[in-house]
């Protein structure tokens with residue numbers, strides 16, 4: 147974000163430009179030299195030492211050793227730090243503030259207005275950015291309609307600080323499969339998703355969501371998870387025809403599709419429909435993983451939120467969530483070995499935004515990734531999922547200057563990424579805690 151001091155300087159600068167009769171567009175983009183002790187650029191396996199990143203305007207102009215600071219450029223000395231690309235979280239809910247129990251979820255939908263929830267979302271976006279997340283795919287507003295589009299636009303227009311957001315708006319599920327449920331039929335209560343039924347109904351829902359600003363389409367493939375014969379099963383929400391129609395219509399309108407899919411049946415239905423990403427995926431097995439590898443479908447596991455909510459949901463009468471923690475662990479290790487494309491996704495918002503958003507990295511390493519693989523999933527691979535690898539995910543000439551820094555070595559201790567002390571987004575320094 148722009149500090150008051152920088153903003154004052156910017157105002158002074160534009161006034162000076164006006165007085166001198168300059169057109170604003172003719173002003174040269176400011177140049178910043180970021181000096182890094184080490185750089186993990188998102189591609190190389192080993193960090194490069196003593197590297198300078200030259201930033202011009204919002205993009206990286208040059209990366210290399212021994213680059214001189216151009217005259218008039220600002221210098222940022224991170225000589226004792228490790229620099230990395232800004233982190234990418236491909237599964238968040240900025241409109242949600244933690245819902246371990248259904249009561250917590252209902253309170254937000256029934257007692258908080260959408261404007262109030264949006265104000266809280268702006269704080270979530272700011273918190274995420276300050277923790278080093280410069281890009282997020284926000285996977286549905288949970289009843290807050292299209293407020294994520296407004297948050298995204300406000301960030302893009304410089305009204306509020308926040309990550310680059312790719313938003314899914316309302317998501318969809320058929321009648322009777324998604325909260326709020328269990329209220330008297332005499333009451334009209336908010337829906338956590340857009341309810342859509344039938345081939346025509348889901349096509350119309352996709353068109354509406356795209357019309358109002360959706361970058362991605364999300365739907366709920368399954369619910370009611372249960373164990374049988376050692377595997378996790380589920381009830382599938384949409385008919386095959388409906389699921390195919392969602393994906394076909396989204397692709398026709400240039401949007402990719404994310405499917406919430408946890409049990410084997412839900413995952414298979416989503417893969418058969420042709421989705422681009424599987425969310426959660428606890429019940430992934432050899433067959434479904436092989437399909438994903440063959441078709442290049444990404445997996446966003448969201449491990450930590452499962453651990454975070456398991457105890458509470460078990461106490462509320464759903465012990466399956468404890469079993470699902472173990473299943474996740476097994477599936478993750480197997481997916482790493484098989485080469486499934488795993489993109490970092492936290493489900494932040496499903497747990498409180500005050501929790502460290504980078505905690506998921508530690509679980510990925512504990513469950514079978516190397517620290518370098520975990521970092522790649524939150525940078526380069528995340529950008530690939532979004533189809534934005536030309537703009538974000540690595541520190542290279544031509545990319546947006548989305549750069550973070552930590553004091554220690556994240557290849558030795560991945561939890562270093564929970565202690566980001568420098569954040570730059572698009573060439574603007576958002577955070578810099580000097581020692």
Ligand SMILES: [Zn+2]
Nearest residue numbers: 237285493496
């Ligand atoms: Zn989610």
